[in-house]
Amino acid sequence: MTEKKAEIGIFGGSGFYSLLDNVEEISIETPYGAPSDRLTIGEIGGRKVAFLPRHGRNHQYPPHMINYRANIYAMKLLGVEQIIGPCATGSLQPEVKPGMFVLCDQLVDRTSGRKDTFYDGPIATHVSAADPYCDVMREVAFETAKELGIPVKNGGTVVVIQGPRFSTRAESKWFSSMGWEVINMTQYPEAYLARELEMCYLNVSLITDYDVGLEGMPEIPPVSHEEVIRVFTANNEKLKSLIFELVPKLPSVRNCTCSRALEGARF
Numbered sequence: 001m002t003e004k005k006a007e008i009g010i011f012g013g014s015g016f017y018s019l020l021d022n023v024e025e026i027s028i029e030t031p032y033g034a035p036s037d038r039l040t041i042g043e044i045g046g047r048k049v050a051f052l053p054r055h056g057r058n059h060q061y062p063p064h065m066i067n068y069r070a071n072i073y074a075m076k077l078l079g080v081e082q083i084i085g086p087c088a089t090g091s092l093q094p095e096v097k098p099g100m101f102v103l104c105d106q107l108v109d110r111t112s113g114r115k116d117t118f119y120d121g122p123i124a125t126h127v128s129a130a131d132p133y134c135d136v137m138r139e140v141a142f143e144t145a146k147e148l149g150i151p152v153k154n155g156g157t158v159v160v161i162q163g164p165r166f167s168t169r170a171e172s173k174w175f176s177s178m179g180w181e182v183i184n185m186t187q188y189p190e191a192y193l194a195r196e197l198e199m200c201y202l203n204v205s206l207i208t209d210y211d212v213g214l215e216g217m218p219e220i221p222p223v224s225h226e227e228v229i230r231v232f233t234a235n236n237e238k239l240k241s242l243i244f245e246l247v248p249k250l251p252s253v254r255n256c257t258c259s260r261a262l263e264g265a266r267f
């Protein structure tokens with residue numbers, strides 16, 4: 001293992017390719033291959049953080065081509081225990097409006113063929129995914145977002161689709177009718193892989209626009225491409241302010257169950 005260089009890991013999503021100035025850049029190789037880019041190590045409020053743009057800094061890896069195992073394992077090698085995983089998402093519910101942040105506590109996996117485990121044998125390891133996100137990180141993030149005046153929803157379900165295509169109208173209507181809030185292409189297996197290595201993971205879903213199935217509903221006004229870009233850019237700015245406030249407040253000693261995810265998982 002590399003020496004412990006960071007305690008908190010942050011993945012950058014679409015439009016979020018750098019976080020800190022005066023950082024140390026490191027290339028890491030993992031048993032699962034190379035992560036999406038070099039990682040940058042820096043400090044926020046006295047806490048050591050590692051940053052990695054999950055699509056690569058030139059957005060060269062679309063969601064279905066990201067090496068999620070390498071990205072998560074690289075964080076583990078640096079000593080990271082808690083991960084902040086923001087992502088751009090579409091809304092599946094009229095009341096979940098563009099510009100809002102949803103801190104999801106559940107996910108639905110609609111991906112296929114992704115390498116989604118570190119445990120291919122010979123020791124059978126079945127890690128619970130009942131609650132795939134860290135409750136402790138979510139509560140701290142919720143309070144922090146409220147203090148900053150960011151419109152935020154505590155809890156929600158993200159449907160993760162394979163991509164690169166977007167949903168059909170029928171698929172999108174189905175997801176909405178289930179009561180799920182947001183749709184995205186990267187939360188699975190990223191969040192679950194963190195759990196397999198006993199790391200905490202916080203989802204921050206940045207709502208960019210409404211998914212295709214909500215178009216034409218009376219309460220959804222038509223939006224221009226320029227408006228989507230404006231919301232997208234503003235979300236990433238709000239996200240950075242949230243991260244700078246949130247990181248120093250995260251517990252430095254963990255008591256959550258994420259840190260004991262492998263207890264009872266092996267047979």
Ligand SMILES: [Zn+2]
Binds near residue numbers: 137201257258
């Ligand atoms: Zn946790």
